[in-house]
Amino acid sequence: MALKGRHINPKRFDRGQIKILLILLPLTLFMALPIVFIINHAFKPMEELFAFPPTFFVRNPTLDNFTKLMKFSRSAGIPLSRYVFNSLAVTVLTVGLSLLLTTCAAFAFSKIKFRGRALMLQINQIAIMFVATAVLIPRYMVISRMGLIDTIFAHVLPLVAMPVALFLVKQFVDQVPDSLIEAAHLDGANDFQVYWQIILPIIKPAIATAMVLVFQQVWTNMETSSYFINDESMKTMTFYMNTLVNASNGVAGQGVSAAASLIMFVPNLVLFIICQSSVMNTMATSGIK
Template identity: 40%
Template sequence: MRVRKGFHIRFGKLHIKISTSRVLVYLFVLAFVCFTALPLVYVICTAFKPLDELLRFPPQFFVKNPTLNNFRDLLFATGSSSVPFLRYVVNSVFVSVVTVLLTIFVSSIGAYSLVKLDLPCKNLIFSVIVATLMFPTTLNTIPNYLVVNNLGLMDTYWALIIPKVAGSFGFFFVKQFCDQLPNALLEAARLDGANEWQIFSKIVFPFMKPACSTLVVFSFTASWNDSFAPMVYITDTSMRTLPLAVSSIGSGAALTRAGAMAAATLITLLPTIIIYTLMQRRVIATMAHSGIK
């Protein structure tokens, strides 16, 4: 006689059976999630701690008397700079939003043109684009700097936007969806008198929306969290973005500014967490559908 081990749960007529091995797996996953979430929970608690709790020894993990003073102090805690913290927020929002919009437009229309239009040497062009994916981003730092400097774009938003829009990952990612679009559908639209822009805006782009929505997450996260490009292309303090603002707030008396730095870190983390939480199902579905894992 075979004895099956596990837990049996009854809710009226509903009978649920859970094996012991599955319970152990769930407990392990839960413990792992709690462990990985500890840094985020600590940042949240520190951001709402008053000064007396920040200076208390031994330090306490959780906050007892939450306050918003740390967020208010961000208007003044800008290191040696007189630039308001909100200026850094505006810089990051503008750069990230424009980067996302241009990346979606350039990647989608470029993929459509190269895949569905009869262009000369399009296989060679695609091979060159794919070849650039093999090189690390830091290898392009000097060429990008020379191009940006020669165009006179130093200390401008475009110095942070154009190099990211010109990246090849977005084009390669959207192309996987464009390859699956039936050519017969496009030919039928041309026979009905539609021009290429109408075909792209009414047929192709709606078909590529799942890929574009996933590209929004990747592009926004890369632009929002980028601290390397502002250090290379930006010398004007008022043009810097949030990642550099966090490091400047933490300079000097780090202990007394720990609350303000935690508040700035929380503000920096929230947009990416919210965007990925809202779109995680679409990201996973798109990655599985396109065959990229």
């Protein structure tokens, strides 16, 4: 079974596949469209950006937009590398911490029985439903009272407990059969070993999925920068890119914003490509039925 799962592509092509391919191919084009669009958009010269009807593919690719972006950032007091470093540090810390906490909590929620479990799950459910924007002011109060304003923790801590990720991972842990855990206990494993050596490897696809989602949230987050950070040198790149786009509004801004969105999009794509093999390697290969 495990071996079979690795080769998901059938070796031969037969006629039965045609009808499925006929439906899938056009839809695939739709799905891939936006990415092609973003990449093309960033390289368009000015007159193509405003062409009517809008063109999809770039005809005369230029690097104009990127040089303009560079020019803007050079005129600022703080070097671009500082923002890049901030963004990277914040993202790595948040994603790592939140995945650790989420998988721990999901394991406990799903496989360990203790009092108050149902209540905590209810609270998590409500937290999922709640609009994040509305808790901005209370969150600000908490952070300022803890003295975290203008520190890296102001970026990291508010996003560490992510209810949606917990919900998703917990659903996957639910599907790990209890007998597997019992067998490990019989073999003398303690709960931490069960968590580390059994649960984590099995739910790897879920972790990869959650990782992509959490990364999204953190990487594109501007709220922490604009509300919890006053010090310009502690803000993240997303925020900076956004101010650039806003500052250079009007006709020239279009090109800069296209280039900025490509730059912001590339890390997403890279992480996605790294994660995708384990995301796609679904549970069928991991010994559960």
